[in-house]
Amino acid sequence: MVILTIAHHTLREAIRKRVFYVLIGLCILITFISLVIPTTDEPNARIKIILVVFFQVVVLLCIIGVILISALSLPSEIEDKTIYSILSKPISKLSIIIGKIIGFALLSALILAILGALNIIILQQAVVRLPEGCKDILKARNEFTVSKFDIQGKLHHIREGTVWIEGGRTGIAVWNFSHVCEKPDSKSYFEAELSPKIESTGKFADSIPLVVRLEGVGSDHYRTEVISIKADEPFLLKLDTGIIQKSSNINISLFPLNTTDHIGVTADDVKVFFVKKGFLLNYIKAGIITFLKFLLIVIITVMGSTYLSAPVSIVSSLIVFLCGHILDFIKDFSFLIQYQGVHEHALPTVMRKPGVFFVYLDSCMKKILEWFSVVLPDFNRYDSLEFLLKGINIPLKTIVISFGYTALYAVICLFISFFVFKRREFL
Amino acid sequence: MDNSAVRTENLTKVYKDFWRRKTVPALINLNLNIERGEIFGLLGPNGSGKTTTVKLLLGLLHPTNGKSWLLGCPSDDLKVKGRIGFLPEESYLYKFLNAEEILDFYGKLFRIPRKERKIRIDALIHNVGLNIHRKRPLSQYSKGMLRRIGLAQAIINNPELIILDEPTSGLDPIGNHEIKDLIIEFKNQGKTVVLCSHLLADVQSICNRIAIINKGVLQITGNVRDLLSQKDVIEFLVKNLSHHDTHAVEAFIRSRNGNIVSVNHPVSTLEELFVNIVQGRR
Numbered sequence: 259m260v261i262l263t264i265a266h267h268t269l270r271e272a273i274r275k276r277v278f279y280v281l282i283g284l285c286i287l288i289t290f291i292s293l294v295i296p297t298t299d300e301p302n303a304r305i306k307i308i309l310v311v312f313f314q315v316v317v318l319l320c321i322i323g324v325i326l327i328s329a330l331s332l333p334s335e336i337e338d339k340t341i342y343s344i345l346s347k348p349i350s351k352l353s354i355i356i357g358k359i360i361g362f363a364l365l366s367a368l369i370l371a372i373l374g375a376l377n378i379i380i381l382q383q384a385v386v387r388l389p390e391g392c393k394d395i396l397k398a399r400n401e402f403t404v405s406k407f408d409i410q411g412k413l414h415h416i417r418e419g420t421v422w423i424e425g426g427r428t429g430i431a432v433w434n435f436s437h438v439c440e441k442p443d444s445k446s447y448f449e450a451e452l453s454p455k456i457e458s459t460g461k462f463a464d465s466i467p468l469v470v471r472l473e474g475v476g477s478d479h480y481r482t483e484v485i486s487i488k489a490d491e492p493f494l495l496k497l498d499t500g501i502i503q504k505s506s507n508i509n510i511s512l513f514p515l516n517t518t519d520h521i522g523v524t525a526d527d528v529k530v531f532f533v534k535k536g537f538l539l540n541y542i543k544a545g546i547i548t549f550l551k552f553l554l555i556v557i558i559t560v561m562g563s564t565y566l567s568a569p570v571s572i573v574s575s576l577i578v579f580l581c582g583h584i585l586d587f588i589k590d591f592s593f594l595i596q597y598q599g600v601h602e603h604a605l606p607t608v609m610r611k612p613g614v615f616f617v618y619l620d621s622c623m624k625k626i627l628e629w630f631s632v633v634l635p636d637f638n639r640y641d642s643l644e645f646l647l648k649g650i651n652i653p654l655k656t657i658v659i660s661f662g663y664t665a666l667y668a669v670i671c672l673f674i675s676f677f678v679f680k681r682r683e684f685l
Numbered sequence: 686m687d688n689s690a691v692r693t694e695n696l697t698k699v700y701k702d703f704w705r706r707k708t709v710p711a712l713i714n715l716n717l718n719i720e721r722g723e724i725f726g727l728l729g730p731n732g733s734g735k736t737t738t739v740k741l742l743l744g745l746l747h748p749t750n751g752k753s754w755l756l757g758c759p760s761d762d763l764k765v766k767g768r769i770g771f772l773p774e775e776s777y778l779y780k781f782l783n784a785e786e787i788l789d790f791y792g793k794l795f796r797i798p799r800k801e802r803k804i805r806i807d808a809l810i811h812n813v814g815l816n817i818h819r820k821r822p823l824s825q826y827s828k829g830m831l832r833r834i835g836l837a838q839a840i841i842n843n844p845e846l847i848i849l850d851e852p853t854s855g856l857d858p859i860g861n862h863e864i865k866d867l868i869i870e871f872k873n874q875g876k877t878v879v880l881c882s883h884l885l886a887d888v889q890s891i892c893n894r895i896a897i898i899n900k901g902v903l904q905i906t907g908n909v910r911d912l913l914s915q916k917d918v919i920e921f922l923v924k925n926l927s928h929h930d931t932h933a934v935e936a937f938i939r940s941r942n943g944n945i946v947s948v949n950h951p952v953s954t955l956e957e958l959f960v961n962i963v964q965g966r967r
């Protein structure tokens with residue numbers, strides 16, 4: 259396969275460049291720095307820092323590195339005329355482009371694999387040093403969707419969509435999960451995450467006692483427990499596997515123990531998860547999604563470099579990448595101007611009292627930005643860090659959608675690249 | 686079937702500048718027909734359009750007008766490129782590879798099977814005299830060594846048509862000599878060679894036919910012998926003739942109304958001397 263020959267050649271060229279080693283070295287350095295950045299006292303703060311540094315800083319740096327290498331490749335071959343020796347062989351120009359893309363994709367995969375493996379090892383080391391009881395931070399959970407949310411008895415009042423109930427059994431909040439069916443083994447279990455808002459005698463409280471009741475619907479197994487819940491920290495409650503195995507339809511009910519306390523709840527405030535140890539698998543899934551992000555930027559960069567000179571194609575790829583990240587922000591910016599009343603204090607004076615010209619300019623800009631957001635890829639789609647931080651198993655659907663999104667752009671970009679490259683002359 | 690190795694029809698190229706405005710034409714209505722098995726010299730002064738012609742043939746440039754065919758196929762046909770070898774006017778090679786790697790790369794692009802490739806690469810590296818340098822990266826090569834690799838690269842696919850753009854530039858006289866021998870060898874194998882050059886002596890000694898272009902216009906094309914032979918001049922090359930006999934011969938010629946233009950001892954060329962000395966020492 260000549261395409262693979264080109265890909266191999268491209269990869270070999272990249273890894274014989276000094277940039278590659280500088281990049282890897284820098285990333286390793288940053289990974290180790292993440293071990294000494296000061297953190298909060300939370301036991302798993304270190305783990306979170308390591309993850310955040312890797313997925314935000316190291317990945318960003320690698321993407322910039324990959325953009326640099328892939329944007330330089332084709333223009334410098336055309337500049338040095340080494341491309342003559344390829345074009346005079348029996349290879350189509352499309353194969354050259356695809357070969358280049360595959361080469362840089364392999365490069366990205368290589369970089370991600372090296373740094374990802376290092377990151378995993380460091381994470382594992384950090385977990386070992388955690389105190390007992392916090393070690394299950396590296397987990398992958400499947401969430402069950404709540405089927406019904408109900409208030410039994412009297413509710414106190416409703417404020418901004420949150421239902422408030424008073425303590426002492428006057429009202430009980432009940433969440434029903436009707437399909438909690440997973441087969442737990444010795445290493446997996448069910449847990450509930452409780453995050454109601456709390457108040458004590460109408461004032462903000464640090465923590466209050468709360469009554470939790472878990473029952474299997476249809477079976478008469480239940481358990482009641484009093485827990486102390488903190489204001490801004492979700493409470494993790496291990497659920498009895500026994501009850502769930504008797505009935506996959508369970509109810510979780512909450513009410514404050516003391517009559518002076520109140521809780522504010524919504525349907526999303528109690529979540530039930532099936533907890534597995536599969537962190538490594540989840541990490542690999544996150545790695546795949548990140549790789550798809552690399553692939554997309556490589557395809558866009560190679561497309562640019564079929565026509566543009568090296569510096570221009572570097573800059574344009576970086577711009578596309580940045581815009582792809584702040585797409586939401588761009589839209590918000592326009593929103594800010596339109597509805598300046600909302601954030602009046604935060605705006606410069608010109609924006610507070612917009613003239614006709616300004617409003618016109620804004621509506622023009624909004625049109626352009628709308629077009630931009632249609633054409634530009636949205637790189638925020640590839641965010642997998644949130645899943646890892648929350649310990650939620652990345653659904654297969656997310657990966658498939660990311661893959662489809664990348665494939666769509668790939669096809670469009672390949673078309674454009676091919677027609678541009680075909681018409682190009684090599685002076 | 687089309688029996689020509691290279692055929693062009695009104696091939697015209699006008700380069701455009703950055704604003705897509707046309708500048709001076711580099712090639713105007715070139716009509717060429719190179720037969721198979723020929724060694725064809727494309728001559729012309731600097732900037733006459735030789736390289737432009739070659740690039741058009743290989744599809745590196747799109748013609749402003751006209752068409753061209755290689756080995757009977759339109760020149761933008763991909764498959765025909767597998768039967769062609771090309772040496773560009775300078776050695777544009779990947780400097781981060783070594784001799785073996787780069788030949789392997791090009792061999793793969795020609796889809797030569799692995800075993801065959803290995804045999805050919807060994808032979809080629811040996812033939813171009815770079816055996817001891819085969820593991821060194823090309824960034825450490827001299828200009829002439831690069832040229833040799835370029836040549837090896839051009840013939841790795843055992844091509845039917847070989848296009849050489851100034852093959853001898855940067856080569857030492859030995860290399861020069863070897864290239865000439867190589868080209869003659871190609872001819873014996875029935876291959877077609879197109880040679881762009883302005884080193885007239887080389888062209889004269891090996892080409893069957895030539896074309897001369899100037900300022901993008903084809904001036905003349907024809908058989909080298911026909912174009913160069915001076916029908917009214919005769920040259921003798923005689924060895925071991927005594928001084929006395931030489932005079933006798935001269936007198937005889939004069940008596941027959943022959944007009945002697947010059948009588949002298951031929952000097953051997955500097956090239957011959959150089960080759961003798963360098964190869965003698967080896």
Ligand SMILES: Nc1ncnc2c1ncn2[C@@H]1O[C@H](COP(=O)(O)OP(=O)(O)OP(=O)(O)O)[C@@H](O)[C@H]1O
Nearest residue numbers: 685700711729730731732733734735736737738774
């Ligand atoms: N990239 C280019 N852009 C504009 N004009 C060009 C370009 N390349 C070549 N030319 C012009 O085309 C004409 C022919 O150039 P070409 O390179 O074909 O000459 P050549 O016969 O190969 O000369 P040489 O013996 O120096 O190699 C020249 O007038 C040159 O100025």
Ligand SMILES: [Mg+2]
Nearest residue numbers: 735736774850
């Ligand atoms: Mg030239």
